[in-house]
Amino acid sequence: MKINPTYRPTPDTPSTRSSGSAAAPSAPAATPSTGSSAQVEFSAAATALQSAEGDVNLERVQALREAIRQGQLSYDTGKIADGLLESVRELLQADSSQRG
Numbered sequence: 429m430k431i432n433p434t435y436r437p438t439p440d441t442p443s444t445r446s447s448g449s450a451a452a453p454s455a456p457a458a459t460p461s462t463g464s465s466a467q468v469e470f471s472a473a474a475t476a477l478q479s480a481e482g483d484v485n486l487e488r489v490q491a492l493r494e495a496i497r498q499g500q501l502s503y504d505t506g507k508i509a510d511g512l513l514e515s516v517r518e519l520l521q522a523d524s525s526q527r528g
Contacts, residue, residue: 495501
């Protein structure tokens with residue numbers, strides 16, 4: 429898993445995510461008591477995230493959850509640490525090249 433150094437939140441980017449899946453938008457917000465109505469428009473990024481639900485192999489996710497519960501999931505912590513360090517190095521390099 430890589431950290432995406434190009435992601436920059438924009439004012440129309442949702443700042444929080446619900447604890448559930450991003451499969452379907454939540455129910456419309458209640459209108460304010462002043463009688464005015466509010467409209468919500470999703471950004472292109474939000475729409476793309478909602479339509480990406482098919483990208484997740486739910487059977488694989490369930491199998492991994494079960495393996496974790498049973499203590500049977502084996503993983504190489506050294507490989508995870510190496511990947512994380514490499515991502516940080518890339519971020520630092522990109523940041524230093526943008527500054528100078």
